[in-house]
Amino acid sequence: MGTNLSSNSTPSISPNSDAVHIAFGVDTNYFRGMAVNITSILKNNPGMVFIFHVFAFSITDDSRRRLEDLEKKYDIAINIHILHQDILSDFNQFPCFSQHPLGTFIRILIPNLLQGITNKALYLDADILCLGELRELQSINIDDCIAAVVHDEVETTAKTQIAALKLSHADYFNAGVMYINIDNWVANDCQSKALTVLSTQQLLFADQDALNAVLNGHVKYIDEKWNFRYHLVDFLSKGGKTLNVTAPVVFMHFTGPVKPWHDWCLHEAKDIFVRYQSASSWADVLLDQPKSTREMKLFSKFLLKQKRPFEGLFWHGKYLWSRSVKNIKFHIK
Template sequence: MGAISSCNSASDIILNSDVVHVAFGVDTNYFRGMGVNITSIVKNNPDMVFIFHVFAFSITDDSRRRLEELERSCNTSIVIHLLHTDILSEFSQFPCFSQHPLGTFVRILIPNLLHGITDKVLYLDADILCMGKIQDLLSVEMKNCIAAVVHDELETTVKTQVAALHLQHHEYFNAGVMYIDVNNWVANDIQNKALIILSTQELRFADQDALNVVLNGHTKFIDEKWNYRYHLVDFLSKGGTRLNVTEPFVFMHFTGPVKPWQAWCLHEAKSIFIEYQLMSSWADMPLDQPKSTRELKLFSKFLIKQHRVAEGVGWHMKYLWMKFIHDVKKYTKS
C-alpha cells in the first residue's frame, strides 16, 4: 500500500507559478474550521487562483461531500490527500506516536508530499480566518530561507521555548502559518530531522517544537499580521466579548481551547466566523455544544463573567454531574 492517495486527478495538480498552493493537515474535528478558512481566503482574494491541499488520515463521507460542494461553489480546486499510517512506520516504535494523535505529524510531512507539485506552499492551521489580501505574503523574498514564519508570544512562549530547546538563534515561531520553500525543505531533509527530534526528545509543543529546533536559523520572520494569534479563552475569562485588535491583520489564528465554531464561545469572533460559514458548504451545520468536563466548566465560567449568573450556575451543575459520572467510571475500572 502506498503512503498517500489523492482523490483528484494528478493532472489537475500542475507546477504553475500563477497558482497558489495552500495546505492543511486535519483530523475529524477540524474539517468545518478548514472549510470556512478556505471560504474566507477565496472570498477575500477573488482574483487569485488556488489549489487547496487537504491532508488527513481519514475523512467521512459528509466531509468529502462538503469539500466537493465547496470546490464547485467557490470555483476553486481542492485536492484530498488520504495518508496511510505506514508513512510513519519508520518512527512508529517511539513513545511519542502513542502519546499524540496522528494529525500531530501531518504538517511535518506536507512539503515532501508536495515536492515536484509546487515550489512554494502556504501551510495553515484550520483554526484561522483570512480577513484580507495575501498577495504581499507570496511576494516575500525567501532567499536561502526554508520558511517564512511569525514569532510566537515574545514575552511568554518565545522566552520559555528558546531556553528549553537551547535554540542558538533566540527565535521561536508559531507553526500555524508557514510559507514554505518546498525545494529547500526537502534539500535540508527537514522532515526526517523533525521526526527524529519529535521521536527522541520530550517536547512541550510537540511538532511545533521539533520544527523550531530543525529550522532554527533557516527562517525569515515576517509581520505578525500574517499569524495574528487570538487566544479567545483569555478574553472570555475576563468577561470580554468584543474583538480587541490593535493592529491590522490578514490571518487571525484562534489559538487555545476555545474556537469560534463552538456555541459556548460567547465572543464577537463567533459572529464573524458564522458570516463566513454561511458562505460555505457547512452553512447548515450547527455550532458545537460543550461536550467535555473542561468545556462545561469554561462555559459556566464565561457566563458568570458576563453576569449571566443563573445560566452559569446551571452549566456548572452540568459540569459537576459529568465530572461525578467520569470519576465513578474511573473508580470502578480501577
C-alpha cells in the same frame, strides 16, 4: 522514509503557475474549521487563484461531499490527499507519537508530499480565519530560506522554548502559518530531521518544537499580521466579548481550547466565523455544544463573567454532574 499517499485527484496546474498553493493537515474534528478558513480566504481575495491541498489520515463521506460542493461553488481546486496509516510506522514506538493523535504530525510531512507539485506552499492550521488580502504574500522572497514564519509570544512561549531547546538563534516561531520553500525543505531533509527530534527528545509543543529545532536559523520572520494569535479563553475569562484589534490582520489564529465554532464561545469571533460558515458548504451544520467536563466548566465561567448568573450556575451544575459520573465510571473500572 518512503511516501505513502493516495489522492482523489491530481494537481491541475503546473509548478510555475501564479496560483497560491495552500495546504492543511487535519483530523476528523477540524474539517469544518478548515472549510470555513478556505471560504474566508476566497471571500477576501477575489481574483486570486488558489489550489488547496487537504492532507488527512481519514475523511468521512460527508466531509468529502461537502469539500466537493465547496469546490464546485467557488470553482476552485481542492485536492484531498489521504495518507496511509503506516507512513509514520518507523516512529510509532516513541512516546511522543503515542501521546498525540497522528494528525498532529501531518504538517511535517506535507512539504515532501508536495514536491513536484509546487515549489512554494502556504501551510495553515485549521483554526484560522482570513481577514485580509494575500497578494502581498507572493512578494515575500523565500529563495534563501526554508520558510517564512511569525514569532510566537516573545515573553511566554518563545522565551521558555528557546532555552528548553537550546536554540543557537534566539528565535521561536508559531508553526500554525508557514510559507514554505518546498525545494529548500527537501534539500535540507527537514522531514527526517524533525521526526528524529520528535523521537529522541522530550518536547513540550511536539511538532512545533521539533520544527523550531530543525529550522532554527533557516527561516525568515515576517509581520505578525500573517499569524495573529488570538487566545479566546483569555478574553472570555475576563468577561471580554469584543474583537478589539487595531493593527491590520491577514490571518487570525484562534489558539487555545476555545474555537469560534463552539456555540459556547461567547465572543464576537463566533459571529465572524458564522458569517463565513454561512457562505461555505458547512452552512447547515450547527455549532459545537460543550461536551467535556472542561468545556462545561469554561462555559459556566464565561457566563458568570458576562453577568448571566442563572445560566452560569446551570452549566456549573452540569459540569459537577458530569465530573461525578466520570469519577464513578473510573472507580468502577
